[in-house]
Amino acid sequence: MPARKQPRSVAREIALLSLSQIKGNPEKLEAVELDELMLAAVRALNGEIHDALEDAASEVSRAEDQLLRSETLAVNVKSARTMVQDALTLTRAAINRLGHVVELPEFLQLTRQHEVRGFALDILTTLRRRNEQIKETIEQSLVDWQYHRLPRLDRDILRIAVAEILFLETPYKVAINEAVELAKRYSDEDGHRFINGVLRRVTDRMRTEGSPE
Numbered sequence: 001m002p003a004r005k006q007p008r009s010v011a012r013e014i015a016l017l018s019l020s021q022i023k024g025n026p027e028k029l030e031a032v033e034l035d036e037l038m039l040a041a042v043r044a045l046n047g048e049i050h051d052a053l054e055d056a057a058s059e060v061s062r063a064e065d066q067l068l069r070s071e072t073l074a075v076n077v078k079s080a081r082t083m084v085q086d087a088l089t090l091t092r093a094a095i096n097r098l099g100h101v102v103e104l105p106e107f108l109q110l111t112r113q114h115e116v117r118g119f120a121l122d123i124l125t126t127l128r129r130r131n132e133q134i135k136e137t138i139e140q141s142l143v144d145w146q147y148h149r150l151p152r153l154d155r156d157i158l159r160i161a162v163a164e165i166l167f168l169e170t171p172y173k174v175a176i177n178e179a180v181e182l183a184k185r186y187s188d189e190d191g192h193r194f195i196n197g198v199l200r201r202v203t204d205r206m207r208t209e210g211s212p213e
Helices: 007-018 034-069 074-109 113-129 131-139 152-167 172-186 191-208
Strands: none
Touching: 007 034, 007 074, 007 113, 007 152, 007 172, 034 074, 034 113, 113 131, 113 152, 131 152, 131 191, 152 172, 152 191, 172 191
């Protein structure tokens, strides 16, 4: 059984995962029930698992083709080995996502569900209502990246953190630490460092401009 998590941590995770699945204007979002949010989150994770396994199978198939073309050329063997390693990485990612699917309902059962629902919906409605301001704040702190080119999960983790800082009265340090933990859980190896750097620049800019914490 996973360790107990704070309601807001669980809410952030559910908001992150359900964001691409839950549609509608802010007023309609306020009527969404917790089980709908959980179903959307699980569907999002299942979709990522399916995509990762399909990509892994494709890499294995490409590796087999390379070996069949010529087992004597070192370059083909090396290329095939790289493809197999990529397939293993994708498979590990799928297994990790599967673990999250199993853990998330347990986390929910171990915490105060009304608080989870309330904060998750606060995040989702804020993202809908304040999307342009949140986007602009992130864009101002990107270095050598364009907002629309960011991986979806990284972008959404940043959006949630900035929404919390700007509109939900979450202290800078808490928002950054929670975003980094989400990135460690759902992004790639460098994702949490990238997100930490962007959010540090966001908060540095806010301090410089005199925005209160």
